[in-house]
Amino acid sequence: MVFALDVFGDRWSLLVIRDLAMRESSTYSQFLAAGEGISTNVLADRLKRLEAKGILSKEPDPEHAGRSRYRLTPKGRDLLPVLLEMIRWSAKHDPESPIPADLRATFESDPRAAIAEWLALLSSRPT
Amino acid sequence: MVFALDVFGDRWSLLVIRDLAMRESSTYSQFLAAGEGISTNVLADRLKRLEAKGILSKEPDPEHAGRSRYRLTPKGRDLLPVLLEMIRWSAKHDPESPIPADLRATFESDPRAAIAEWLALLSSRPT
DNA sequence: GCGAGCGCTTGCATTTTGAAAGCGTCGCCC
DNA sequence: GGGCGACGCTTTCAAAATGCAAGCGCTCGC
Numbered sequence: 001m002v003f004a005l006d007v008f009g010d011r012w013s014l015l016v017i018r019d020l021a022m023r024e025s026s027t028y029s030q031f032l033a034a035g036e037g038i039s040t041n042v043l044a045d046r047l048k049r050l051e052a053k054g055i056l057s058k059e060p061d062p063e064h065a066g067r068s069r070y071r072l073t074p075k076g077r078d079l080l081p082v083l084l085e086m087i088r089w090s091a092k093h094d095p096e097s098p099i100p101a102d103l104r105a106t107f108e109s110d111p112r113a114a115i116a117e118w119l120a121l122l123s124s125r126p127t
Numbered sequence: 128m129v130f131a132l133d134v135f136g137d138r139w140s141l142l143v144i145r146d147l148a149m150r151e152s153s154t155y156s157q158f159l160a161a162g163e164g165i166s167t168n169v170l171a172d173r174l175k176r177l178e179a180k181g182i183l184s185k186e187p188d189p190e191h192a193g194r195s196r197y198r199l200t201p202k203g204r205d206l207l208p209v210l211l212e213m214i215r216w217s218a219k220h221d222p223e224s225p226i227p228a229d230l231r232a233t234f235e236s237d238p239r240a241a242i243a244e245w246l247a248l249l250s251s252r253p254t
Numbered sequence: 255g256c257g258a259g260c261g262c263t264t265g266c267a268t269t270t271t272g273a274a275a276g277c278g279t280c281g282c283c284c
Numbered sequence: 285g286g287g288c289g290a291c292g293c294t295t296t297c298a299a300a301a302t303g304c305a306a307g308c309g310c311t312c313g314c
Binding site: 001002003004005009010011014015018036075078079081082083084085086087088089090092093094096097 | 128129130131132136137138141142145163202205206208209210211212213214215216217219220221223224
Protein backbone atom coordinates (compact mmCIF):
# COMPACT_ATOMS: atom_id res chain seq x y z
CA MET A 1 0.00 0.00 0.00
CA VAL A 2 3.00 2.22 0.48
CA PHE A 3 3.30 2.15 -3.30
CA ALA A 4 -0.17 3.64 -3.63
CA LEU A 5 0.56 6.27 -1.01
CA ASP A 6 3.74 7.25 -2.83
CA VAL A 7 1.63 7.94 -5.89
CA PHE A 8 -1.45 9.68 -4.49
CA GLY A 9 -0.99 9.86 -0.72
CA ASP A 10 -1.37 13.60 -0.52
CA ARG A 11 -4.10 16.16 -0.42
CA TRP A 12 -4.23 17.07 -4.11
CA SER A 13 -3.34 14.11 -6.31
CA LEU A 14 -6.62 12.33 -5.74
CA LEU A 15 -8.62 15.47 -6.47
CA VAL A 16 -6.79 15.85 -9.76
CA ILE A 17 -7.48 12.21 -10.56
CA ARG A 18 -11.13 12.61 -9.61
CA ASP A 19 -11.53 15.62 -11.87
CA LEU A 20 -10.07 13.62 -14.71
CA ALA A 21 -12.28 10.64 -13.95
CA MET A 22 -15.33 12.87 -14.13
CA ARG A 23 -14.31 14.68 -17.27
CA GLU A 24 -12.31 12.17 -19.33
CA SER A 25 -9.96 14.92 -20.45
CA SER A 26 -9.03 18.25 -19.00
CA THR A 27 -6.88 21.31 -19.54
CA TYR A 28 -4.82 23.15 -16.98
CA SER A 29 -7.39 25.88 -16.52
CA GLN A 30 -10.21 23.38 -16.14
CA PHE A 31 -8.43 21.86 -13.15
CA LEU A 32 -8.11 25.29 -11.60
CA ALA A 33 -11.73 26.10 -12.31
CA ALA A 34 -12.86 22.91 -10.55
CA GLY A 35 -12.90 25.06 -7.48
CA GLU A 36 -11.09 22.85 -4.99
CA GLY A 37 -8.67 25.68 -4.35
CA ILE A 38 -5.46 24.11 -5.59
CA SER A 39 -2.78 26.69 -6.30
CA THR A 40 -1.14 26.94 -9.68
CA ASN A 41 2.31 25.82 -8.63
CA VAL A 42 1.03 22.75 -6.79
CA LEU A 43 -1.18 21.83 -9.73
CA ALA A 44 1.76 22.04 -12.12
CA ASP A 45 3.81 19.88 -9.77
CA ARG A 46 1.09 17.24 -9.34
CA LEU A 47 0.48 16.99 -13.07
CA LYS A 48 4.19 16.47 -13.59
CA ARG A 49 4.45 13.84 -10.87
CA LEU A 50 1.32 11.95 -11.89
CA GLU A 51 2.48 11.89 -15.48
CA ALA A 52 5.89 10.58 -14.37
CA LYS A 53 4.17 7.85 -12.36
CA GLY A 54 2.09 6.82 -15.35
CA ILE A 55 -1.27 7.82 -13.92
CA LEU A 56 -2.10 10.40 -16.54
CA SER A 57 -0.86 11.39 -19.97
CA LYS A 58 -0.30 14.78 -21.49
CA GLU A 59 -0.93 15.39 -25.15
CA PRO A 60 -1.15 18.48 -27.32
CA ASP A 61 -4.66 19.76 -27.85
CA PRO A 62 -5.56 19.05 -31.48
CA GLU A 63 -7.81 22.10 -31.65
CA HIS A 64 -5.67 24.70 -29.93
CA ALA A 65 -1.99 24.81 -30.78
CA GLY A 66 0.22 25.22 -27.76
CA ARG A 67 -2.32 23.85 -25.31
CA SER A 68 -2.28 20.47 -23.67
CA ARG A 69 -4.94 18.04 -22.58
CA TYR A 70 -4.56 15.59 -19.75
CA ARG A 71 -6.28 12.24 -19.51
CA LEU A 72 -6.08 9.12 -17.36
CA THR A 73 -3.99 6.18 -18.48
CA PRO A 74 -5.39 2.66 -17.92
CA LYS A 75 -3.34 2.55 -14.73
CA GLY A 76 -4.99 5.75 -13.61
CA ARG A 77 -8.43 4.59 -14.63
CA ASP A 78 -7.89 1.53 -12.48
CA LEU A 79 -7.99 3.88 -9.48
CA LEU A 80 -11.70 4.37 -9.98
CA PRO A 81 -12.69 1.70 -7.44
CA VAL A 82 -10.58 3.52 -4.86
CA LEU A 83 -12.35 6.78 -5.68
CA LEU A 84 -15.72 5.08 -5.53
CA GLU A 85 -15.04 3.67 -2.08
CA MET A 86 -13.83 7.03 -0.83
CA ILE A 87 -16.89 8.77 -2.22
CA ARG A 88 -19.11 6.08 -0.71
CA TRP A 89 -17.44 6.55 2.67
CA SER A 90 -17.75 10.33 2.47
CA ALA A 91 -21.39 10.13 1.49
CA LYS A 92 -22.08 7.83 4.41
CA HIS A 93 -20.20 9.66 7.14
CA ASP A 94 -20.14 13.30 6.15
CA PRO A 95 -23.03 14.99 7.97
CA GLU A 96 -22.95 17.76 5.38
CA SER A 97 -22.69 15.51 2.40
CA PRO A 98 -24.00 17.16 -0.77
CA ILE A 99 -25.43 13.79 -1.74
CA PRO A 100 -29.18 13.51 -1.12
CA ALA A 101 -30.11 11.13 1.68
CA ASP A 102 -32.15 8.82 -0.53
CA LEU A 103 -29.18 8.33 -2.80
CA ARG A 104 -27.05 7.12 0.08
CA ALA A 105 -28.98 3.87 0.29
CA THR A 106 -28.31 3.27 -3.39
CA PHE A 107 -24.66 3.95 -2.67
CA GLU A 108 -24.56 1.05 -0.28
CA SER A 109 -26.05 -1.45 -2.68
CA ASP A 110 -24.80 -0.22 -6.05
CA PRO A 111 -22.15 2.51 -5.83
CA ARG A 112 -21.62 2.83 -9.55
CA ALA A 113 -25.28 3.34 -10.30
CA ALA A 114 -25.51 5.90 -7.51
CA ILE A 115 -22.53 7.80 -8.84
CA ALA A 116 -24.05 7.95 -12.29
CA GLU A 117 -27.36 9.15 -10.91
CA TRP A 118 -25.69 11.67 -8.71
CA LEU A 119 -23.52 13.06 -11.49
CA ALA A 120 -26.64 13.51 -13.51
CA LEU A 121 -28.04 15.66 -10.73
CA LEU A 122 -25.08 17.91 -10.19
CA SER A 123 -21.86 17.37 -12.00
CA SER A 124 -19.87 20.33 -10.83
CA ARG A 125 -20.19 20.37 -7.07
CA PRO A 126 -17.44 19.33 -4.64
CA THR A 127 -17.96 16.02 -2.86
CA MET B 128 -14.70 13.19 -1.24
CA VAL B 129 -13.11 16.28 0.20
CA PHE B 130 -14.52 15.10 3.52
CA ALA B 131 -12.54 11.87 3.23
CA LEU B 132 -9.39 13.74 2.23
CA ASP B 133 -9.76 15.99 5.26
CA VAL B 134 -9.71 12.90 7.44
CA PHE B 135 -7.00 10.77 5.86
CA GLY B 136 -5.67 12.72 2.90
CA ASP B 137 -2.11 12.65 4.06
CA ARG B 138 0.82 10.31 4.03
CA TRP B 139 0.44 8.80 7.52
CA SER B 140 -3.19 8.59 8.52
CA LEU B 141 -3.96 5.69 6.24
CA LEU B 142 -0.91 3.75 7.40
CA VAL B 143 -2.06 4.16 10.99
CA ILE B 144 -5.52 2.98 10.01
CA ARG B 145 -4.10 0.03 8.11
CA ASP B 146 -2.00 -1.03 11.07
CA LEU B 147 -5.10 -0.94 13.22
CA ALA B 148 -7.12 -2.85 10.66
CA MET B 149 -4.51 -5.58 10.63
CA ARG B 150 -4.12 -5.80 14.36
CA GLU B 151 -7.52 -4.91 15.79
CA SER B 152 -5.87 -3.04 18.64
CA SER B 153 -2.50 -1.43 19.03
CA THR B 154 -0.31 0.53 21.41
CA TYR B 155 1.81 3.55 20.66
CA SER B 156 5.01 1.55 20.46
CA GLN B 157 3.43 -1.02 18.19
CA PHE B 158 2.67 1.69 15.67
CA LEU B 159 6.26 2.84 15.82
CA ALA B 160 7.53 -0.72 15.47
CA ALA B 161 5.42 -1.25 12.35
CA GLY B 162 8.44 0.07 10.53
CA GLU B 163 6.87 2.58 8.18
CA GLY B 164 9.18 5.23 9.55
CA ILE B 165 6.66 7.58 11.10
CA SER B 166 8.21 9.92 13.63
CA THR B 167 6.95 10.09 17.19
CA ASN B 168 5.52 13.59 17.08
CA VAL B 169 3.65 12.97 13.84
CA LEU B 170 2.28 9.70 15.21
CA ALA B 171 1.02 11.45 18.33
CA ASP B 172 -0.58 14.12 16.19
CA ARG B 173 -2.29 11.63 13.86
CA LEU B 174 -3.65 9.58 16.74
CA LYS B 175 -5.08 12.73 18.25
CA ARG B 176 -6.61 13.90 14.99
CA LEU B 177 -8.04 10.52 14.05
CA GLU B 178 -9.56 10.16 17.48
CA ALA B 179 -11.09 13.63 17.21
CA LYS B 180 -12.54 12.68 13.82
CA GLY B 181 -14.09 9.55 15.26
CA ILE B 182 -11.99 7.09 13.29
CA LEU B 183 -10.33 5.43 16.24
CA SER B 184 -10.84 5.29 19.98
CA LYS B 185 -8.34 5.39 22.80
CA GLU B 186 -8.90 3.39 25.95
CA PRO B 187 -6.74 2.52 28.93
CA ASP B 188 -5.03 -0.84 28.68
CA PRO B 189 -6.72 -3.15 31.18
CA GLU B 190 -3.50 -5.10 31.72
CA HIS B 191 -0.98 -2.29 32.03
CA ALA B 192 -1.92 0.71 34.07
CA GLY B 193 -0.98 3.99 32.45
CA ARG B 194 -0.89 2.58 28.94
CA SER B 195 -3.45 3.06 26.22
CA ARG B 196 -4.76 0.91 23.41
CA TYR B 197 -6.14 2.23 20.17
CA ARG B 198 -8.78 0.54 18.07
CA LEU B 199 -10.95 1.40 15.10
CA THR B 200 -14.47 2.69 15.61
CA PRO B 201 -17.22 1.42 13.29
CA LYS B 202 -16.67 4.55 11.21
CA GLY B 203 -13.00 3.66 10.96
CA ARG B 204 -13.71 0.03 10.20
CA ASP B 205 -15.91 1.21 7.36
CA LEU B 206 -12.73 2.42 5.67
CA LEU B 207 -11.68 -1.16 5.03
CA PRO B 208 -13.09 -1.23 1.49
CA VAL B 209 -10.98 1.83 0.70
CA LEU B 210 -7.90 0.09 2.06
CA LEU B 211 -8.74 -3.07 0.15
CA GLU B 212 -9.00 -1.19 -3.12
CA MET B 213 -5.74 0.60 -2.49
CA ILE B 214 -3.99 -2.65 -1.66
CA ARG B 215 -5.50 -4.26 -4.73
CA TRP B 216 -4.25 -1.40 -6.89
CA SER B 217 -0.78 -1.54 -5.36
CA ALA B 218 -0.59 -5.29 -5.81
CA LYS B 219 -1.57 -4.92 -9.44
CA HIS B 220 0.67 -2.03 -10.44
CA ASP B 221 3.67 -2.16 -8.14
CA PRO B 222 6.42 -4.04 -9.98
CA GLU B 223 8.05 -4.81 -6.65
CA SER B 224 4.90 -5.83 -4.89
CA PRO B 225 5.58 -8.15 -1.97
CA ILE B 226 2.44 -10.04 -2.90
CA PRO B 227 3.15 -13.29 -4.77
CA ALA B 228 2.13 -13.23 -8.41
CA ASP B 229 -0.33 -16.09 -8.11
CA LEU B 230 -2.17 -14.25 -5.37
CA ARG B 231 -2.70 -11.24 -7.60
CA ALA B 232 -5.20 -13.11 -9.70
CA THR B 233 -7.17 -13.94 -6.58
CA PHE B 234 -7.04 -10.27 -5.72
CA GLU B 235 -8.89 -9.43 -8.87
CA SER B 236 -11.71 -11.87 -8.29
CA ASP B 237 -12.02 -11.95 -4.50
CA PRO B 238 -9.95 -9.27 -2.75
CA ARG B 239 -11.06 -10.19 0.74
CA ALA B 240 -10.12 -13.82 0.38
CA ALA B 241 -6.77 -12.82 -1.09
CA ILE B 242 -6.07 -10.48 1.80
CA ALA B 243 -6.84 -13.20 4.32
CA GLU B 244 -4.59 -15.63 2.50
CA TRP B 245 -1.86 -13.11 2.17
CA LEU B 246 -1.99 -12.10 5.81
CA ALA B 247 -1.65 -15.74 6.72
CA LEU B 248 1.58 -15.81 4.73
CA LEU B 249 3.21 -12.75 6.14
CA SER B 250 1.41 -10.48 8.54
CA SER B 251 4.12 -7.97 9.30
CA ARG B 252 5.51 -6.89 5.96
CA PRO B 253 4.84 -3.54 4.30
CA THR B 254 2.49 -3.62 1.34
C1' DG C 255 14.19 3.88 45.63
C1' DC C 256 16.11 3.24 41.15
C1' DG C 257 16.77 1.98 36.57
C1' DA C 258 14.46 0.65 32.40
C1' DG C 259 10.84 0.82 29.36
C1' DC C 260 6.66 3.27 27.64
C1' DG C 261 4.04 7.24 25.89
C1' DC C 262 4.37 11.02 24.64
C1' DT C 263 6.19 16.49 24.19
C1' DT C 264 9.57 19.98 22.90
C1' DG C 265 13.04 22.39 19.97
C1' DC C 266 14.93 23.12 15.88
C1' DA C 267 16.44 22.38 10.95
C1' DT C 268 14.53 21.03 6.52
C1' DT C 269 10.87 20.36 3.31
C1' DT C 270 6.41 21.23 1.43
C1' DT C 271 2.67 24.31 0.76
C1' DG C 272 -0.03 28.54 -0.48
C1' DA C 273 -0.75 33.22 -2.34
C1' DA C 274 0.56 36.32 -5.54
C1' DA C 275 2.93 38.09 -9.18
C1' DG C 276 5.43 37.45 -13.45
C1' DC C 277 6.38 35.76 -18.14
C1' DG C 278 6.43 33.60 -22.74
C1' DT C 279 3.38 31.92 -26.48
C1' DC C 280 -0.72 31.91 -29.21
C1' DG C 281 -4.83 33.80 -31.49
C1' DC C 282 -7.67 37.68 -32.40
C1' DC C 283 -8.76 42.33 -33.83
C1' DC C 284 -7.90 46.42 -36.04
C1' DG D 285 1.69 43.76 -38.28
C1' DG D 286 1.32 45.31 -33.69
C1' DG D 287 -1.34 45.62 -29.39
C1' DC D 288 -4.06 42.81 -26.20
C1' DG D 289 -6.04 39.10 -23.79
C1' DA D 290 -6.16 34.31 -22.34
C1' DC D 291 -3.68 30.32 -21.33
C1' DG D 292 -0.10 27.52 -19.16
C1' DC D 293 2.84 27.54 -16.47
C1' DT D 294 7.33 29.41 -13.26
C1' DT D 295 9.18 32.20 -9.65
C1' DT D 296 9.30 34.35 -5.17
C1' DC D 297 8.67 34.43 -0.53
C1' DA D 298 6.13 33.64 3.84
C1' DA D 299 3.77 30.07 6.54
C1' DA D 300 2.81 25.46 7.76
C1' DA D 301 4.01 20.57 8.03
C1' DT D 302 7.61 17.15 8.66
C1' DG D 303 11.75 14.68 10.51
C1' DC D 304 15.15 14.08 13.89
C1' DA D 305 16.85 14.07 18.39
C1' DA D 306 16.48 14.92 23.00
C1' DG D 307 13.81 15.28 27.16
C1' DC D 308 10.35 14.09 30.68
C1' DG D 309 6.78 12.08 33.69
C1' DC D 310 4.83 7.62 34.83
C1' DT D 311 4.80 2.75 36.11
C1' DC D 312 6.70 -1.64 36.99
C1' DG D 313 10.28 -5.08 38.43
C1' DC D 314 13.84 -5.53 41.36
